Amino acid sequence: MNVESRLHSLTFSVWAFGAAVCIYAAPNAAYVTVVLLAAILVVEVHGRDAPLARSFPLVVGMAAAFGLLRVVLTVLTTHGIDRAVFTFPFDVTMPRFLGGFTLGGTVEESVLLRALAETYPIVVFIAVFAAWSAVVSHAELLRYVPRAFHELGLSVTIAVAFVPTTLHRIRAVGEAELARTGGVRRRGRWLRTALPVLETGLEQAISLSESMDARGYGHREPSPAERRAGWLAFLGVAALGGGLVALVSQADAPAAALVVFGAVTLVVGAATASRAITRTRYRPRRVLPADWVVMAICALAPAVVTAVALGTDVALVWQPARLGRPPLNLAVVAGLTALVAPALFPPRAVPVLVGTDADRPVTHVGDEPVGEAAWAR
C-alpha cells in the first residue's frame, strides 16, 4: 500500500512561511518553542520516506551545534557589561587590526542569557526550514516555478538533495576507514574522510549530469526570444549591481532608478523566457479545499502575532538580563498553535493502482476526490 500526502506542497510552503514570520515577529523563547514543537509534529505526521526527511534530526542537531558555537563565541568576546558567573584563567586581547576584542576572561550572566535568547530563534528558524524540506515534494513545487526558472529550480532541487546524501557518505567513509584496519584508529582522519567524500560526490554529480543529458535535459537550442530574455536578465542584474554601488556611494536617486530599472528588466526577461519555452507540465496537482483550509488556519498564526504586536504592549521579544521565565501571552500561544494544522490532515494509504486509466478506482471522501482522482487529468 502506498502512502500519499493529502496536502499540496504549496500548503506546506505557506505553513513554513507563516512559521518563519512568527519567529521573526515573536522571537520570545516561549513562543519559538511552540513553533518548534509544531514543526516536529508536522514532520512526525508528514515526514516523507526520503533522505531529506530522514535527515531532519541531523539538520536540527547541526543547527543546535552552530547555535552553541555562536553563544560560546559571544560570551568569550563580550565583556564589561554585567557580573561574571565564571572567569577563564586566560584572556587574550587581539591586536587593533584584528578588532581589538578580548578573548576569554569573564563570562557574564546577561551576555550569556541574551546570546542564548538570540540564538534560539535562529536554530528554530533552521529547524522550520528543515521541516519544510522534510515534508514537501520539491518536484511538485518545481511545477509552480515560472518556466524561465525551471532549469534553475531543478538545479537547486538536486543540489539540496545532495546534502543528506553527502552526510550519509561522510558516515559511510568514516566507518570504512575504521573497518579497513579492523578497529585501529589513527590521526589525520578528516583528510582520509574528506577525499573519498568529495571524489565520490563529484563522480555522482557527473553520473547524474550524464543521465540528465541522456534523458533530454536542455534538449532544445535556445530560441531568439530566449536569447533576448538572456540579455534582458543580464541587463537587469547589471542594473541592480549598479544600483547597489550607487547606494553605497550615497547617490540615492540614481540608485533608486537603477534598482527599479533592473527589477523591471528582470521581470520582463523572465516573462519573455517563460512565453518562449514550450516545456510541458505533466499532471500538475490541484490545490484542493483541504489545502485552502490548512493554509487559512496557518495564516492565522502570523495574523494573531501581528495583531497582538500592533494592538497591545505585550512583549514578543525577550532579552533577559537575569534568569527567569519569559513573558507569556496566551492569545499569542493560541495563535501559534494554528501552526499544527497540517498535522490534522495526515497522509493516507492509497490503493495500489495497476492497469489502465479505465480500471482505476476513484475514491471520494464526501464530495472531494482523493488519491489519484485528486490529480488534474
Place this chain on the structure above:
Amino acid sequence: MGTLTYRGFGFQYPDAAHDALSEIDLVLEAGDLALVVGASGSGKSTLLRAANGIVPHSSGGRCTGMVEVSGRSTRSHVPRQLTDVVGFVQQDPEAQFVVDHVERDIVFSLENLGRPEHEMRRRVEEVLDALAIAHLRDRAPNTLSGGERQRVAIAGALASSPSVLVLDEPTSQLDPQGADDVFAALTRLNTELGTTVVVAEHRLDRVAPLADRAIMMADGRITDFGAPGGVLADYPGAPPVVRLGHLFGWNPRPLTVKHARALIAHTELPAAPPVVLPAPGAALVEARGLDVVLGGRPVLRAVDIDIRQGDVVALLGRNGAGKTTLLRVLAGLTDARRGSVTRSGRVAYVPQDPNALLYAPTVRHELRATLRLLGRPGGESAIDAMLAAHGLGEYGDRHPRTLSGGERQRLAVAAVAIGGAEVLALDEPTRGMDGPSRAALERMLRAHTAAGGGAVLATHDVELAARVATRVVVLGAGEVVAAGEAREVLSGSLFAPQMLRVAPPFLTYEEIEEAVAP
C-alpha cells in the same frame, strides 16, 4: 529502425596513454539482444557509452571513425538529441534518478522533449505496464528494492520510446530474484516491442540464454562476435554449463541448465570423489542471539554464527535479508540490541561500495595507507605480492578513481586484506568483477584461510559460494533459515549452483573437471 553501427570507431580518454577502444566495427540489427562481455577494463562501458554519445561529448577525449544509432551519427548529435532513439541505463540506478517520485522521474525525458500532456500520460502508463511497476508509481525511488529501482531506471530510459536500449551491468547489485525480474522485463521489451537491447554483464548464467549475439571485448577491441554459445566457449567467466559443454565437446554449447541436463544424460560421468571437510579450527568470532533493530525495524533476530580458523562462511539471502547488517555487527560497526559477539582477533570489513574506502593518490599508496594506519610502514614486498595476487600489479601507479568498477572492488579487497586481520568480512566482493578477478579473489581467500584466518562474505553469487565457502548461512527476514556445510545447504535451494542442478552431487565445474581429468 533500432540499428546500432560502429564503423572503425576508436577512442582515447583525455590524458590516457592508450586507446580505450580501437577499430570497433560492429552492426547490431533492429530487435537484437546483444550481450557484451569481457574482463574489467576491457572497454565494455566505453563501448556502451559511445552508443548515445556520452563518449565523447561528456567524457571528452579523441575519437576516430563513427557511431550511428537509428541512422543518427553521434558525431553530429549530442546525447540530449538522441534521447528519442537510444535509452541508457547506468550500473547504479540511483545515480540517474532526477526526481524523488517514480512517476515524475519516468516522465522527465518526455517533459524535456516538450511532448503534449496526453501523449505523456499514455506513454507513462505503457512503460509502467511494460515493466510491471504500476504499483510503484507514487513511491520514492530510494524506498524501492534494488530490482524495483533498476526497473524504474529502465522505465525512465524507455519513456521517450527509444528503439535502442543500452544497459551497463544492470544486475550487478541485485539478488537472483531481482536480476530475474530485470531480465524478464528486458526479454519482454525485446521480443514483444522489438526494442534493440545491448547489455554488458559479468553474471552470465541468467542473461546468456536470452541473448541473440555476444560481443567479446579485450584491450579495447572486439575479439569475437556471434552466437553466445560459441563466443563464451573459452571465456573464463562463462557460466558453468558452457564450460561443461567445452569440457565434453558438446556442440552447440548449452546455455541453460535444461539443455545441459539433456546432454549429460548421454554422457558417462565418473563417480564424485569423496568430500573431505577440513577439521574446524579455533573460533575467531562467536556471535550469539543477535537482535538488531534499525530505524525501529527489526533487521536481525536471534542470529547465532561462528567464524572459525579455516572457515569461509557465505551469507546468502535476498536484498534486505540482513546480510550486510550481520557483517557490520561482526565487524563492530553496528551494535546489537541483544546478544553478544566475542572476537579473538581483528575483523576487517570491505563495504559494498569500494569508493568509500579509497582515498590515496595511487593504487600502491592505498595498500601502503593500510599498513601505515596499523603502524607497520614499509612492507613493499608484501604490497607487490598483494597487488599481483589481485591482478593489480600493472596498476600500481594509477589513481584508484581511474580504475573500472571491478578493478576498484579488487583494490578495496586488497587494501583491507594486506592489513592481516584474522577475519575478513566482505560485502558483495564480486560485484562488477570479471571471471579472472573472481578467481583471484578465491585464491586469496583460500590462502588467507590456509594461513589460519577466517572469512565471512555476503553475496548473491551462488557460484562463488559453491566454489569457495566451507559453510553457508541463508538469512530470511533477519533470521537464519538454513545453515550448514555448503553442499548440504545449497543442494536444497531453488537457486542452487548450476552444476548441482545438472550433475549432482558435483557442486562446481572444477570438481567435474578434476574427476574427468586422467
